[in-house]
Each structure stands twice: as C-alpha cells, then as structure tokens.
Amino acid sequence: MSINKLLPLAEAAQRYAGDGIQYASGAGLPVGADAIAFGRELVRQGRRNLHALFHCNTQQLNLLAAAGTVDKAEVGFSGLEGFGFANGLRRVVEEGKLALEDYSNLAMALRFLGGALNWPFVPATTCIGSDIQQRSAFAPEEYPATGKIPEIADPFSGRTLGAYSPLKPDLAVIHVTLADPEGNAIMIGSEWSRFELSRAAKRLVLVADHIVDTDCMRQYPNLVRIPGLIVDAVVWWPFSAWPAASPGVHDVDEAHMKLMNEWLATEEGTFRYIDRYIFSYQTVDAYLNLIGQDVISKLEDSPTRFLLDPFRQWILDRAKVEQLQAENHILKRAA
Template sequence: MQYAGGAGLPVGADAIAFGRELLRQGRRGLHAVFHCNTQQTNLLAAAGALDRLECGFSGLEGFGFANGLRRAVESGQLLLEDYSNLAMPLRFLGGALNWPFVPTTSCIGSDIQAVSAFAPDEVPARSKIPAVRDPFGGREIGALSPLRPDLAAIHVTLADPRGNGIVIGSEWSRFELSRAARRVVLVADHIVDTDCMRQFPNLVRIPDVVVEAVVWWPFSAWPAASPGVHDADEAHMKLMNEALATAEGTERYLADYVYSYEDLSAYLALIGDDNARRLADTATAFLLDPYRQWFLPPERVEALTAANAASASAGQAEGVPA
C-alpha cells in the first residue's frame, strides 16, 4: 500500500499517532510518501514497517537527523527516494488534477534527477524525472510522476463530524494531498459543530466530499507540535530519536510508547497530565479563540463515535459495506 502522511514541517502537525496505530496493527511493506520526514516516518522506518519512502526532506530540524530512518536506509532495509520540497507538492497536485505528468524546472541538473534509489544501476536515472520538451517555447524541462496514494492520514486542527477540516499553522501540501489520495482520514485535535465550518467556509481547506473518515485523537501530533493546540515535547523528541538509533532502543520504545496502550485515555496517560498541560500552555493558543464556542465536548464526540460504530456494525451484518 502507498501510504501518505500530511505534515506541516518535520516537527509539526503530523498524525504521528496514526503511524503508531499502523504498527499496533502489524502493518508491514508500506510504500510511504511524505512531503517531509517526521517522527512518524522515523518510527515506521526504525520498526521495519517501510520498504520504500519518497520525501522532500529527511531531517528533524533542530533535533538532528532522523536516526531510525538513517539506520533503515544504511542497512539496506529501506529504499529512500528524495525529491525537493517543491517537487513533492507538485507531484501531489498532479495526482489531484489527474495529470499524466507534471512539468517542472525543480531538481533539473541535480543529483536528485540523476540518481534513483529505485533504479540504482541506472545512472543517470532516465525514469525518475525524464526530460520533456516544452511544446510552446521549445526548451527542455523535466517531468515529475504524479502521486495518488492509496491512503492519506492528514492531521487537522479542527474537523466536524461530516469530515470538513480546518488547518491552523503551516499547511504545506495537505490541500493537494487531500485531493490526490484515493482515501483520506482526518485526524483532528478538536471536533467542532458544523456551524463552525459554515461560519468560516473560506478556511475549510479539506471538504467532507474527499474524506473517508474522521478520528478524534488529542495530541495525535505528539511529540511534535500542533500550532494553537500544543508545543513540541522537546524532551521526548530527543528521547525518541535517540532510542530509534538502535534496534534495542527501538524495541524498548515500541514496548513503552506504541504497544503499551489500548485506548485514548491510556495514550494520554503516557504523555502525562502535567506534561500535557505544560505543552498546551502555548503562546499560540489565541489562534483557536475564534473557534472555541463550537468545540464539541469529549462525551459528545464519544457518543457520536459509538453511534457511528454501531451503524457500521449493523450495515456489515446486513451485507452493506461500512
């Protein structure tokens, strides 16, 4: 399966909790497509869940290089195909618009164009970013392959039960990815009443028509940040990356922070009440002030989730796809 994550920068707003759940369910052999590497791909790579990865950036910014990703690539377990941070959203845009290829001047003449991890014996690589001729001006440019992931798990700040999503902070390529992926799951910090989306229709960057499912999972970006909701847990960012540097450390991390919880309450207990309050005391909290009146309380969200699960079960019992 080709799986994509939607993130704003390597240290912010990625649905890292979704990657943890992929591991909890024993998923393997994934072909990951990320605009930039995050702690999610760092974890998935370290745990051996990825066979292939395409991304535009592979570090963790101030927290150093992604040790789990480095180890997986250097051992030969994972093939890493790199593009520029412009090429990746262009490829998502091409998938969204159903283009056969995307004309580009990005990466042309560089090793990114010349070398392919997916075709290591082909130098220069002819199939990664092949040359095409501009039919109007006649100059030679490149052709990027469009991306149409099977599944995208996209972190959003706010979602309503219908699947409309609002992103606070750096959007990066979440807009294009939501249209390119065959199935989209929104992982939201807060569930809001649909009246919120009606009040701010211009901010609904991901509409319900392209969304398969909505998951309410507070601190789903932890230990990275979610602007307006919580800051990055710098201590855990360092602990996590140090642990993923070795197979032994990865096993300990998986045992302590992936396989050790069964529900949201237990997940939040891993973070800790005091730590969560400290992280939520963020200087960007004012960004959510216009929307707070529409926040659905946890008990309402849980009731909606239970009702939806019951409806899905009834539909399956009657032979109707959920």
C-alpha cells in the same frame, strides 16, 4: 442530511490501511502537525511493506521506518530540523532495509498537485541536471536514472523540462486542528501540501485535535480547506501530533523529540520505544497518561493557543464525540 464519519483510531487504521499500500501523511514541516498517533497504530497493527509518500520526513516516518513498517519512501526532506537527522530512517536506509527516493520540497509539492489535478505527468524545472534527477534508490544500478525524472521539451519554448510522476496515494492520513463529524476540516498553522494531498489520495482519513459542531464550519467557510465530501473517516485523538507541535493546541515536546530520535537509532532502542510508547496503551486516557498531565499542561501553555479562541465555543465535549463514534461504529457493523 448530515453524515457521521467519526471512527475510533484502531478501527480507521484496520479499515483503510492494508499491507503494501502507498501511504501518505501530511505535516506542516518535520516538527509540525502530523498524524503521528495513526503511525503508532500502524505499528501496533503490524502493517508491513508500506510505500510512504511524505512531503517532509517527520517523527511518524522515522518511527515507521525504524519499526520495519515501511520498505520504500519518497520524501522532499529527511531531517528533523533542530532535532537532527532522523536516526531511525537513516539506520534502516544504511542497513539496506528501506529504499529512500529523494526529491526537492518543490518537486513533492508539485507531484501532489499533479495527483490532485489528475495530470498524466508534472512538467517542472526543479532538480534538472542534479543527482536528484540522475540517481534513484528504486533503480540503484542505473546511472543516470532516466526513468525517475525523464526530460521533455517545452512545446512552446523548446526549453528542457523534467516530467515528474504525479502522486496518488492509496491512503492519506492528515492531521487537522478542527473537524466536524462530516469531515469538514480547518487547519491552523502551516498547511504545506495537505490541501493538495487531500485531493490526490484515493482514500482520506482525518485525525483531529478537536471535533466541532458543523456550525463552526458554516461560520468560517473560507477556512474549510478540506471538505467532508472527499473524506472517508474522521478520528478524534487529542495530542495526535505528539511529540510534534499542533499550532493553537500545543507546543512541541522537545524532550520527547530527542528521546524518540535517540531510541530509534538502534534496533534494541526501537523495540524499547515500541513497547513503552505504543503497546503500553489502548485508550485515549492511557495515551494521555503516558504523556503525563504535567507535560500536557506545559505544552498546552503555548504562545499560539490564542489561535484556537475563535473556535472554542463549537468544540464538542468528549461524551458527545464518543457517542457519535459509537453510533457510527454500530452503523458500519450493520452495513
């Protein structure tokens, strides 16, 4: 028996994202696939005091930080690659409004793996002896910060290791290229820690570019990196990674990446950005109109678009997706 887990974006955020939770989002690099549309919805719904766990900072965390949605964050990288440092994140850290705990990318990947495997701690050598180990934004007066990455001895070799706390976020929201209504998902492009994060989280919401028939997952079972068994809800939202890229679907919107980072650099610019690019739409159509059809057409004409070709025959049309959403919404309300 198939289980329909499709929910509208606003309902998924309202149902699963509360104030004060540990919130993680998966992305392939800072400018790669991330569920930025879900972050916009968190801002719209006025969420506060989130503790963010991001393998890499993205424009989503940049926005959440600038908007005051997040007051703690742990990341393995805090820039935006070719688009410079994340100005919104930097501003609120410098203003003392957000405590940013820094780790290496390897450390974050291992911590998500530890959470997925339910380890009590994660033994590793990365960061040992560096200021990443010895300084903590969560204990700024303590140096060295012995509670951040405590040292332990390898019982076999006697070598000094670091003991990392595993990451088990209350909610993970992961962008995927393709998902079926049951929550089985395929990711095209860099995966980073989305596989481990999906297993570590207590609750899991997928935000998909396309909803496909389950026959697609049966055709390519080896590509299904996230099984529906661990998924709580599936959201269909085209261009949900915008202005970042979604390999196979659309390229990065370089102009908007620069504009977004420029506006988030100031409080006034952040208010302007939220008003213009969050509160100005409620529906998918209004969101896509905000991006602009000319921009969408240009971004869809991506060198990676051939990657989606093997799956196109199973993509459900919008009418079918919205029908399934409505059916599940009725069932949820009845329950």
